[in-house]
Amino acid sequence: MLGSFSVGKTSLVRRYVESLFSDKYHTTVGVKVDKKTIHVGDDELMLMLWDIYGEDDFQKLRRSDLNGTSGYLLVADGTRRATLEKALELHERVQGALGTTPAVLVVNKFDLAADWEVTPEMEQDLHGRGWEPVHSSAKTGEGVEEAFLALARAMLGQKS
């Protein structure tokens, strides 16, 4: 799980693994690893979900935290345009470090869609650059399963 701080990475994992959500913001320091077994078609897949601290001026992504990465969710907060730019910047750095690795771009906080700064034009631009962002809400659960499933499929090299 990669992205800027307070975009909802921890909340997405919590929603996905434990079906829980809290409105209160708790910053993540360091890394927390969760597991979830899923079925993708006939394949059983054990996802080891690395919830990595959000990057900002205070915490920078460590190269060693990326070791062994099979794929990643890039998470942005739809209500903060800058987090989308940060996500794309992280993507460039990670691909530079790991080479081509499956990734799914998630624009979170869809429950606040009315307040989104990420506009359809920006998404159009993303589409032109090969991205197909998933809209998600850790609060309502919307799009959460789909995001992880999309990543799982990408890691297995399947089409959705």
Added chain:
Amino acid sequence: MKEAPLHETLLARLGYAVFEDAGGGALAPVGPPPEWFVRAFGAAATAVGRFVPADASPFLENFLAEAERVWAGGGTGRAESGAWVERGADGAEVALEAEALVLQGRRILFVVNQQQRFDETSRMLQIARVDKLAHERLLREIQAKEILLHCIVHDLSQPLTALRGCLSLLTMGLPPDKLKEVVEIADRQTHRQEEMIRDVLKAFSSEMAVLQAAAAGSGHTVDLAQGAREVVSEYAAAFASQGAALALHPRLEAQPGTSGEWRAAGEPERLRRIFTNYLENALRYSPAGSVVTVGVEEDGAFLRAFVDDQGPGLPEGVTAANLFRLFGKGKGSTGKAGLGLYFCKITAERWGGSVGCRNRAEGGTRFWFSLPRAQGAATQAARREDEAAMPQSPDGSEEALRQAERRLRILLADDVEINRLMAAELLERRGHEVVSVSNGRAAVAAARERPFDVALLDVQMPGMDGLEAARAIRAGELAQGRKLAILAFTANDLPEDREQIRLAGMDGHVVKPFDRETLYRAVESAAGSAPARTAERSAERSAGQSPEVEAGASAEGEPPPPAALTEDSIVARFGGDPRLAAQLARMFLKDSPRLLSAVRRAAARGAGPELARAAHALKGAVGHFGAQTARQAVARLEDMGKREESKGMREALAELSAAVEALRGELSRLAGGKRAGVRAGAKERKPAKAKARRKRRAG
């Protein structure tokens, strides 16, 4: 039992778990493991003489690879893991850090409990980040207020520009008739500014709410041609004082007066701001002797207004995107705050339009904005196109249904655009004249302004609903001495709903979704112009049957739900008219994300009246296409909203999202493969797999 060496005990006491590489992905403990280590890693930590990270911690297993690289290098290299959190069997979490190094030729890895430091860091980061989020929010609010302030200053300065132009002309020794005209223009501008100052003081606190309402779509329309004429009239003097000329495009000159054809979504005062922003821009760059032309042209479903100047054109490298962005300036930055064009952009976009500029082949620049045609104008234009291309119906049924016995003037009020469009389209095809509005207040105003034969009022509309509007119209009729036939437009057909309609003074109701014959029968019967096939019913009414039952289309008027939702079944619901079906499909594709999003947003705030209203609006829209699954799901949500009961809401939302997406899939094909209104890049999915709009990338 042999006692552990002092240094080992000391390390354990200090919170260090020390290991030596044992090969094969295993570590050998150096000394007894600390208590916290055992709590964090359970049985894996207590195995005698051997600790295997792969059995205990994915993080540590990953770090071991890093450690092995350092060990292989020998020397003074070190690897630090950074902080991570382990959750023990008891559920307690502990923050750890690991480090690997080579010491006296031995490959060492130690793990240290950093909980205390971690807690302090977390507290500090939490405060810093919460402050940063608050700062970001504040910046956004300041930005919004800057735009608001700019709008106010801009509005107040507009009359001054015109006044200055008038004063300049007064020094030129004009003939008496021209002099009088200039003085009158100047006088109007002073009054306008005075009114604006009063309005600003009154409306300052609610301005943002107004902007937000505009974003949600107020349903207002403006006449672009009239707007163009007004600004040309007001700014001509300013241009003349600079030796330039301001002119209306010949096509508008040739069509004096206003025309419904030029009506578009918008609101007059903000339309004026857009025009004047463009004109001030043109004035700034227009050399003496040049002409600036203001015009409006048709652009499919849109109307495009433009301001053409004969200035130097856009410098190389200056794009529309640069100019229209926030604080964007061009052409040497001689403009003001860089908010004017940004205001034009956000305003046009809020009305569903767009803005742009380009250099003209003949020299100079064109600044333009497009706005969606107002519904009446759009349907008239669409009908002209359809009629030109429409083949004759083989069975003649189209012809039979096309014309009513008498052309009725119908007032139609519904806040859901697709409902308005569908009813207006059907009624206009029948030969009736339709005036559409999006809320009860506008319906009451329209009914006061001009006579209508029938009013169709949606019962549930935000602000003033149809029942309240009917009561207001009836109250007004007491003074006017005439009575309008009023029908309720409703998706609810329960006895209590009918009673409410009756008590509001309405003459009947039409149940949504409806088919065209039901609509025609209800409307024409209510207006007393029913065709022969309904005459019998009219006779029954005379004999005493209640008009509510008579005019109201009962549920049996609704086409039966199809066994499966297909393109054919949808077209069949529109009398087999694929053009009409395609047009409404496009409307639904455009409108449904907003309607669905409104339901989701309302649901996110909990079950209540807002959810009921949002669900009701979507229910009417999906019902037109016979999408039973979607209709049932949204009806459940409407019911939950009414009962303020959240149980099962998530499932209903998921079902609704899937059903709407399935419907959108069918309608996309019907609409010619276009996914109008879909957020950029959405991919079509098979209905069975469809969820909400979802996109992903496998990079």
